[in-house]
Amino acid sequence: MAVTLPSEILFMVLDNLGEEKDYNSLYQCALASKHFTDHALAVLYRIYDASPLRGGGAEDEQLRAQARRTVYTGSREEQNPTLRKWITLWRSIVLSTLDLTYLPYYSYIRYLDLDDLGNLLGTGSAVKDQLFTPELLEFVSQEYVSEGNKRRRSPRTLPDNESIKVKFGSGQFSVSSTFGSYLFLEAIVQKNAMLRGMSCDVAPTILNEWIEVSPQLQSLTVWSGTALSQRAGEKIREHCPDFRQLRIYIWQDKAPAKAEIEAEELFNALPPNSLEYFEVLSFSHLGPRSIKALATQKDSLTELKLTSLTIDTIRELPSLTPLPQLEVLSLTDSAPAAWDEQFDTTLGEVADWIGTCPKLKHLEVRRFMNDSRLLTKALMHDEIRLTGLSFAGFKLAEGFNFLYDLKGHTSLQYLYLRGEGSPDPSHNNLLVESIATLNELRELELKDVSDCFTMEQAGELTMSLLNLERLWISGEAYNDSIWPAFSCLSKLKSLAVYALSNFTADGVVDFISQLGPGNQGFSLSILNATSAFSFPDEVQAMIREILAGSLDGSFDFGLAQEEFSDPDSEIELSD
Known part of the structure; x- marks a missing residue:
């Protein structure tokens, strides 16, 4: 006798497929039976x-x-x-x-x-x-x-x-x-009162109308901060009790003070300590008054991402005091400022502020303010226990103090370093030695800073990082002798090699054959091969077929002279 599952069980299965983002299975379920169609399509569109x-x-x-x-x-x-x-x-x-x-x-x-x-x-x-x-x-x-x-x-x-x-x-x-x-x-x-989030580029009056009819709104992304200039904060406070996240691409005006006033009014209008996520992605005119007003949200903020701040605005950051719930902090691309005595004082105060945020887990800096010194001072604080660190603009020849302090942060699971490498072997050895102590790392991206790595140094690094799941690495010149350094990583899911390479197809196939169940879904990218060791299309297709068949994996291949000027413009390990 056929067994019929209750509708509740079937709907739970479809909901689980939705949580797993299994679009194809949901679509097939919608086609398979009229009993599935409505709920499967509802999950798909959700x-x-x-x-x-x-x-x-x-x-x-x-x-x-x-x-x-x-x-x-x-x-x-x-x-x-x-x-x-x-x-x-x-x-x-x-x-x-x-x-x-x-x-x-x-x-x-x-x-x-x-x-x-x-x-x-x-x-x-x-x-x-x-x-x-x-x-x-x-x-x-x-x-x-x-x-x-x-x-x-x-x-x-x-x-x-x-x-x-x-x-x-x-x-x-x-x-x-x-x-x-x-x-x-x-x-x-107007017809969907269940909207939780919205991303749009519309005039302030239209945005206000949409806010008024979106009582479930929790997150909002707008292209320009001026969309929020006509009392949007008050509209959110009156109509959206669960509002938590705000992302803005740019916030500037011909008169910078106007954007500053708009931001101040917005933060002061929102319910105190209700905003959990705030991000400005590109250029902004946020100033000291904006930061002071942001203090109305200091007890709720868990993610804060700011860019293009002036030195006067940066000087105001410590006034927020250690943010008790902050887990993610990104500070990037500040306006140029003279590295004078006052700058050094501000740097120390900001570093102390960062280092004393008790729940901070992920920190990103890029062209912020003498970032190597800033991170060195911040990482010295005993309170800080990072799981993720992203540092773009790192100069290996000048970053010794940073690397020494990095050694003690064994809680790191994700490390991104990009900047300038060094031809001095001792510099590269120090970089390898510092990173090798971080044996909890799951993801490691070394872009440009490892350009002078030898295969031996790459091998020393991977021998100590057996939990790695994703790796991007460059180097001087790699050949098939490097594969054992990668095959020891039993949990590796993604490997991008940007070193000038002389790999052979047989070497690649032999490497793939040594991968195990822990490498399921493995993605291999050889991005900077010399023309003398180019893989014909049929060879690339063969490698893709082997990877797909054995590990459900994928393969990308590029010649050195065909690479884009920005090597990570197309393939990026970061989520």
Whole structure:
């Protein structure tokens, strides 16, 4: 007799597939049985923002790589299949707001990414032709054309991409462009009161309207801080009791003081100690008053990421006092300042502030303020127990004190160092010696700083780091003799070798054959091979097939003269 599982169990299985981001299995479940369809599709659209169709997945990377080489002609046969899926995804979401789909897909969305829609619209004119089926064209076209005795919307008068994004987000569609009247439909934002997060680039008035109808909103990403300039903090306080995260790409103004005032007003308007995550990704005019106002959130902040601060603003950071909940701190690309006595005093105060944040786990610095000295002073504090450290701009020939202090931080599980290597063997030996003490490391990225590593030094390093799961390393010149240094890493999942290399196909295959169950999903990248040891396409295909068959892994290969100027522009180990 057939056994029928209760619906609750089936739904739990589908929810687990969603948590594992297993899109293919969810889709197959949706096709397999009408009993699965509704819930499987609900889960799929709930996690659409993490789908490989958009947002950084493997298929997305393939699409970007092809977009650099290919101009889309409009032919479906010539388009990347991921692009077609991407178009279908957004068309189904928007059509669902018009009740023209099997299910209300928009209602399952928890994170609305209109930037992703903007990226899609910017892919090419052929995309709009496929995205705007007659049902959508009816709502976004802005004029009619005569066709016999009939009039229809003109496909040549589609609004600009920004207008389309706003209309799709707010449900504001033109139905009579001649007179400019608008029908405000209950679309994605208005109709979905369950949105938890939003990423958009819209005017302040529109953003305020969206905030007012999003009572579940917890996170917000905006392109410019000026979008928050018209009392957005008050709107959030009044309508979004669970708001916790704010990310801003740029916050600047022709009059820098204006951005400073806007930031101050925002922080003061938010409920005290409610903001857990705050990040500015690019240039900003945040100043001392902004930092003082940020102190209203000091007891709740767990992640703080600031960039392009002036020395006067940096000087205000210690006034926040040790942030009791802070776990992640990123300080990057500050404005140039003279390294005078006052600078040194500020550096010491900031280092003390960093070193006394009791829960700090991950620290990132890049061109902040004499970073090697800053980190040396911060790492001297007994209170600090980092699990992750990212330092871009490290100069091996000048970083001895930093390396000596690094030895004591055996709690580190992730270490990223990028900067300038040194031809002096003693310098490289010190780097190897310091990192080799960090035997809890899971991920190690040495970019440029290990350019002068010999194969022996690389071997000494890996012998001590048996927990490594990801490794990026360069060096002077590597050949097949280096493989034993990597094969001893039984947990390794990803290896990127940027050393000028003379590897042979037989050596690579022999290395792969020595990998075990702990290396399942192994990714091998040989990125700087000499032309004399180029692998023909058929050899690369053979290695990919072996890796995929034995470990469900992948293989990338690049010649030295074909590399991009930025070696990690395409392959990055960091999540």
